[in-house]
Amino acid sequence: MGGTALRWQKKLIFKFILVLFLLISIGCQTSDNHEWTLPNLPRPIAKEKALITSAGQSTDAYIIAEMANQLLINNTFLPRAKETDLVNKSSLVVIVGYSPTGLKAANITFQNEKERLTHLLDRAVEQKMKVIVLHIGGKQRRNKWSDALLEMVVRRADYLIGVRSANYDGWFTKLSLQYNFPLTLVQDLGELKVPFTSIYR
Amino acid sequence: MLLFKLRKRQLIIVGILQFCLGFYLVFLLQENWFNVLNKIRLAIKAGDSGQLILAAGATSMLSTIQILPFFLGTVQILIGMPLQPVKWSKIRFCITLMVILLCSWLLAHIYGWRWEFVSSILSAIICLYLLEKIPPGRYNFWQVSFIFIQIIFAFQWLNTVPFLEPFLFGRSDIPLSIKIAGRYLKASSVLNFVGLAFCIPFLISGLATTGVIISSAQAIKAMEESREKERQLRNIQVKALENRVHQELHSLVHDLKTPLVTIQGLNSLLTMLNDPAKITEYSTRIERSVAQMTEMISEILYDSVRKETSVVELLDYVRAQLPLEDQSIFIDIHMSEGLPCLYINKIRVARAIINLMENAILAVSGKQRGNILFSVDPYVGGILVTVSDNGEGISESALEQIWEVGYTTRKTSGLGLPFVKQVIESHGGWVKISSCLGQGTTVRLFLPGINACNVQDQAE
Numbered sequence: 228m229g230g231t232a233l234r235w236q237k238k239l240i241f242k243f244i245l246v247l248f249l250l251i252s253i254g255c256q257t258s259d260n261h262e263w264t265l266p267n268l269p270r271p272i273a274k275e276k277a278l279i280t281s282a283g284q285s286t287d288a289y290i291i292a293e294m295a296n297q298l299l300i301n302n303t304f305l306p307r308a309k310e311t312d313l314v315n316k317s318s319l320v321v322i323v324g325y326s327p328t329g330l331k332a333a334n335i336t337f338q339n340e341k342e343r344l345t346h347l348l349d350r351a352v353e354q355k356m357k358v359i360v361l362h363i364g365g366k367q368r369r370n371k372w373s374d375a376l377l378e379m380v381v382r383r384a385d386y387l388i389g390v391r392s393a394n395y396d397g398w399f400t401k402l403s404l405q406y407n408f409p410l411t412l413v414q415d416l417g418e419l420k421v422p423f424t425s426i427y428r
Numbered sequence: 429m430l431l432f433k434l435r436k437r438q439l440i441i442v443g444i445l446q447f448c449l450g451f452y453l454v455f456l457l458q459e460n461w462f463n464v465l466n467k468i469r470l471a472i473k474a475g476d477s478g479q480l481i482l483a484a485g486a487t488s489m490l491s492t493i494q495i496l497p498f499f500l501g502t503v504q505i506l507i508g509m510p511l512q513p514v515k516w517s518k519i520r521f522c523i524t525l526m527v528i529l530l531c532s533w534l535l536a537h538i539y540g541w542r543w544e545f546v547s548s549i550l551s552a553i554i555c556l557y558l559l560e561k562i563p564p565g566r567y568n569f570w571q572v573s574f575i576f577i578q579i580i581f582a583f584q585w586l587n588t589v590p591f592l593e594p595f596l597f598g599r600s601d602i603p604l605s606i607k608i609a610g611r612y613l614k615a616s617s618v619l620n621f622v623g624l625a626f627c628i629p630f631l632i633s634g635l636a637t638t639g640v641i642i643s644s645a646q647a648i649k650a651m652e653e654s655r656e657k658e659r660q661l662r663n664i665q666v667k668a669l670e671n672r673v674h675q676e677l678h679s680l681v682h683d684l685k686t687p688l689v690t691i692q693g694l695n696s697l698l699t700m701l702n703d704p705a706k707i708t709e710y711s712t713r714i715e716r717s718v719a720q721m722t723e724m725i726s727e728i729l730y731d732s733v734r735k736e737t738s739v740v741e742l743l744d745y746v747r748a749q750l751p752l753e754d755q756s757i758f759i760d761i762h763m764s765e766g767l768p769c770l771y772i773n774k775i776r777v778a779r780a781i782i783n784l785m786e787n788a789i790l791a792v793s794g795k796q797r798g799n800i801l802f803s804v805d806p807y808v809g810g811i812l813v814t815v816s817d818n819g820e821g822i823s824e825s826a827l828e829q830i831w832e833v834g835y836t837t838r839k840t841s842g843l844g845l846p847f848v849k850q851v852i853e854s855h856g857g858w859v860k861i862s863s864c865l866g867q868g869t870t871v872r873l874f875l876p877g878i879n880a881c882n883v884q885d886q887a888e
Contacts, residue, residue, distance in 0.1 A: 240553055286465065286605045289472045290612045327540030328601050332462045367593065367604050370542065416612045 264400070264412045267425035272385055273318035273357035275301035275427055280308040281322050282344050282376045284329030287363050288322040290416070291423075295320070298424050307333055309343065310350035318426075319351045320359045321380050325372035337372060341379065348383045359426055360384040362399075363416060365392040374398070384408045388422050390415065439504045446501035450531070453494050454538055460490055464602055468609050477615035480606060481622050487602050488584035488626070492577060495548070498531035499555060499576050500569075507559075521556065528552045541600035544587055551583040558638045563645045571641055578634035582627045589623035590616040683749070683775070684724060687717035727775040731854065736878060737774045739767040739804055739811055745778045750785055757792055759785075762803040767811055768877030772855055777875065780851040783844045784815045784871050791819025791869060810857065810876040817870075822863040830861060848873075 279295060279302050281288030292304035302320070305312050313319065321344070330340060351358055360380050362368070381387055381402050389399050391412040403410035411422040464486045471479035506524050529548055536543040555576050562572075587598035590607045598607060610619045694710045694717075701707050726733045743763065750759075770777075785802065792798025801816040822830065830845055845861075852859045856876045863869040 240557070243549065243553060285601075286468045286472060287608055289469050290609065293472050293475075294612075326465075326601050326605065328461050328465055331458065331540075332465055364604065364608055367599055368608070416608075417614070 264403075264410045265422075267411060267422040268386065268409065269425075271425065271427050273359060273426050275318070276316055277302040277318045277320050277359075277427075278308055278312060278316040279304045279320045279322070280347065281306040281324070281329075282380055283323060283325035283340065283373060284333050284335075285322075285324030285326035285364065285368070286329065287324040287361075287368070290363065291320065291322045291361055294420060294423060298420060300424075300427055307335070307343065308347060310346045313347070313350050313354060313356065316356065318357045318359060319347070320361065321348075321384075323360060323362045323373060323377045323380055324364045324368050325370060325376060341376070344376070344379060348380065352383055357385045357426075358383045360387045361419075361423075362387070362389040362393055363419065365390040366395050369393055369395075369398075378402070381406055381408070386426060387411070388413065388419065443501040443504035446497040446504065447531075450494070450497035450501065450535070451538075453497065454535070457490055457494060460486070461602065464490070465605070468602075468605050472609050472612065475613060477610070477613050477618050480610055480613065480615055481618065483602075484585070484588035484606050484619060484622065485626075487588060487606065488581055491544075491584045491587070492581045494535060495532060495580055496573070496576060498535070499528055499552070499580065500573060502527045502531065503556075503559065503572070504569075524556060525549075525552055528556075536600065539601075541602075544598070544600050544603075546596045547583040547587055551580045554583075554634075555579050558634070561638060562641055563649065571637075575634050575637050575641075578630045578637065582630035582634065585623045585627040585630070589620050589627075591620050592623075683745075684721060686748075687721045687724075690714075690717045724775060727773050731773060731776065734771050734773055734855075737770050737772050739763065739770065742770065742772070742774060742778060742781075743804065745774060746781050746785070749778065749782050750789075756796065757789060757798040757800065759800045759802060762801070764803075764805045767804060767806055768809065770811065770875055771878045772875065773851075776851050777855065780848040781813060781815075781873070783848050784813075784873065787844060787871075788815050788817040788819070788869070791817045795819070806877075807874055810874055813873040813875070815871045815873075816868060818868040821865040821867050821869055822861070823865050827861065827863060 277295065277300060279288065279292045284306060288304070288306055292302065295302045295304075303312070303316065325337075330337060335343075348358065358380075360377070362373075362377060364373070384406065386409050387399065387403060388411045391414055394400060394412055399410055399412065413419050413422065464483050467479050467483040467486065471477065471483065502524060506520075506527065529545070529552060532548040532552075533543045533545070558575055558579070559572065586592055587600070587603040588606050589597060590610060592598065593607065598604060607616070607619065610616045691714050694714050698707060698710055701710070723735065727735075740763075743761075747761075785800070788800045789798075792800060795818070799818045801814070803814045805812050805814070831849055832846070849859050852873055852875065857874045859871065859873045861869065861871050
């Protein structure tokens with residue numbers, strides 16, 4: 228009796244693990260997408276001083292701000308920048324990445340964030356500023372909220388840099404073609420410095 | 429049953445309270461999650477992977493604290509742990525697993541995070557599997573909590589291991605932020621190492637804790653079983669002793685018949701007699717018989733009653749009681765001259781000697797010619813009674829146990845020899861057995877003589 232119970236338990240656990248790995252392997256398959264990308268920009272498109280801000284309040288924006296400092300790109304980092312912060316700035320860098328904890332810590336809702344970005348982008352376009360968009364979270368940072376923010380931001384984008392794994396469904400390529408902006412996809416964050424520098428130098 | 433129902437109801441209430449605590453923790457831990465976020469930001473700014481490891485540790489700890497009440501609450505409500513045994517049926521196992529996973533999903537939904545289903549499923553399966561292994565009623569809430577904490581904590585660490593990302597570990601907000609920051613700081617290998625370095629020992633520790641609880645529970649169970657066996661054995665011994673007492677009483681009451689028959693016979697003669705001399709003689713004999721009965725009753729009732737008895741008198745009494753129906757058994761009785769008088773409880777000592785004789789008769793019964801030698805010789809101021817037989821004998825190992833109450837080799841009560849020893853020792857004597865397997869047994873019994881008794885009494 229005990230032996231039978233043990234057997235079915237083992238079988239059940241085995242089945243669970245098997246199904247889990249099947250799901251994972253299906254999930255891990257990347258589609259064969261035709262990418263239309265650049266390794267970096269052939270010539271600079273934006274001028275300093277840059278305003279770096281976050282779309283979704285993830286910590287990814289802090290990485291880009293730190294990278295800009297290391298690359299000696301004159302910048303101001305304001306994760307919750309408003310349109311008034313665009314004064315005396317020549318370009319706008321938006322790092323997309325939805326973080327519910329980041330939003331709660333900033334005491335704002337997703338809707339507030341979208342409204343802030345709409346106003347900011349509108350003013351940036353008004354001031355004829357270059358808008359650079361970065362998505363560095365990879366495939367795991369792709370979710371309906373991040374995608375909604377990215378779709379909203381790339382309409383005004385002049386350049387998009389992303390991590391290759393995030394373009395598993397070819398969506399970045401599609402956006403690049405749809406809104407006609409150059410796209411650079413890097414393998415990992417270490418490769419990000421070259422295309423990012425190429426924006427200004 | 430009522431107590432069980434009451435306790436089960438209490439467990440359900442505790443389980444529900446744990447669910448409430450789980451939901452309350454969402455608000456209580458919010459500040460702590462913000463602190464973790466600040467640690468990640470600080471790590472990025474300072475380029476300090478140490479802060480990132482601290483953030484990973486805090487994430488695992490907070491996630492464990494957050495999910496634990498749901499695990500325990502579900503188990504308490506659905507299983508009634510720790511009151512009843514956890515025996516999984518397929519449906520029960522699946523329902524419990526589903527409820528735990530549903531709670532975990534709900535929690536992720538409240539936080540607005542992606543659900544960490546891989547770590548949740550694995551930790552839930554292992555926790556439930558280990559729970560069944562612990563014997564029922566042998567564990568308490570804190571022990572189960574301790575096991576659950578270790579298993580959940582171990583799997584939460586895997587969420588911050590970057591190389592497990594393709595296997596859908598660490599999809600929620602904070603673990604993902606840690607891993608992205610780790611990639612930027614080139615600290616992925618450090619996070620891999622630290623995550624596994626914490627996960628594996630905690631997993632092993634959880635399994636070891638379960639093992640310790642199981643083995644200690646088994647030890648306690650074995651101890652209780654042996655105690656129960658001892659109790660049962662004691663009961664059997666008491667019952668056997670009662671039987672023995674009954675047997676002895678039966679023999680003793682039978683002994684009382686002799687003076688009674690004398691009284692009855694003499695009394696019936698009295699009615700027919702006219703001769704006053706005869707009447708006086710018979711009355712005196714009746715009186716003697718009544719006195720004899722009174723003495724016997726006293727000796728039966730009180731162990732301490734002693735009187736001066738000659739060896740002949742004792743042996744006559746013994747001889748009268750011996751069952752000697754078997755024609756193949758020859759009893760050789762030898763009595764030396766000049767034996768001292770004894771100061772004994774005749775009935776009890778006689779019963780002890782009869783016991784030895786009965787043993788000897790039993791030992792030789794079934795043999796073609798059974799020889800029993802019964803001798804009484806003077807020995808250091810007393811008498812030495814020797815009972816030898818040519819029976820099967822007793823093995824050396826059995827000889828060591830022969831005086832223990834309840835020990836027997838013949839499906840008897842096992843109380844005979846302990847009774848003999850007790851009676852003889854209470855008279856200041858001793859009893860010894862020597863035996864050779866296949867050749868026979870010899871029992872030597874010493875009783876002090878009346879002078880030795882007096883010396884002993886004076887010394888006391």
